[in-house]
Amino acid sequence: MEPTFKHLTPIQIRFNDIDRLGHVNNNAYFAYYDLGKEKYIIDVLKVDYATGQILPVIANINADFLEPMFYGDQIIMQTCVSRIGNKSFTLQQRAVNQTTGRTMCQCTTVMVFMDIAAQKSVPMPEEFRRAIESFEGIQSEIK
Numbered sequence: 001m002e003p004t005f006k007h008l009t010p011i012q013i014r015f016n017d018i019d020r021l022g023h024v025n026n027n028a029y030f031a032y033y034d035l036g037k038e039k040y041i042i043d044v045l046k047v048d049y050a051t052g053q054i055l056p057v058i059a060n061i062n063a064d065f066l067e068p069m070f071y072g073d074q075i076i077m078q079t080c081v082s083r084i085g086n087k088s089f090t091l092q093q094r095a096v097n098q099t100t101g102r103t104m105c106q107c108t109t110v111m112v113f114m115d116i117a118a119q120k121s122v123p124m125p126e127e128f129r130r131a132i133e134s135f136e137g138i139q140s141e142i143k
């Protein structure tokens with residue numbers, strides 16, 4: 001089933017993102033994914049990374065580079081949660097060229113909740129679970 005992307009983050013391609021071949025370097029894509037993740041987590045979960053004690057962190061990330069992006073392309077990062085588990089959730093992301101409507105790259109990231117003081121994974125706080133379920137219109141795997 002195709003994910004529904006409700007969360008959008010405009011991406012500004014910077015001159016220093018471009019490599020010798022004239023397109024966006026693969027490393028820059030991960031910064032774009034991070035911008036989308038950060039905005040989603042702040043907007044939907046209302047997480048404060050400066051003061052929060054239980055925070056989502058990246059456990060696994062996989063990316064597909066489908067087409068090159070170039071300086072000046074109008075890119076929007078689309079982000080959604082496709083799965084909610086006990087200690088983790090899965091983010092789906094894709095960068096879409098707003099002019100052509102084509103997906104340039106896509107990414108799947110597993111985020112795990114971590115107790116910063118104890119330095120260990122913990123169950124997802126209920127308020128975060130409810131926030132994702134409400135925003136995405138999906139139910140978690142945990143009953």
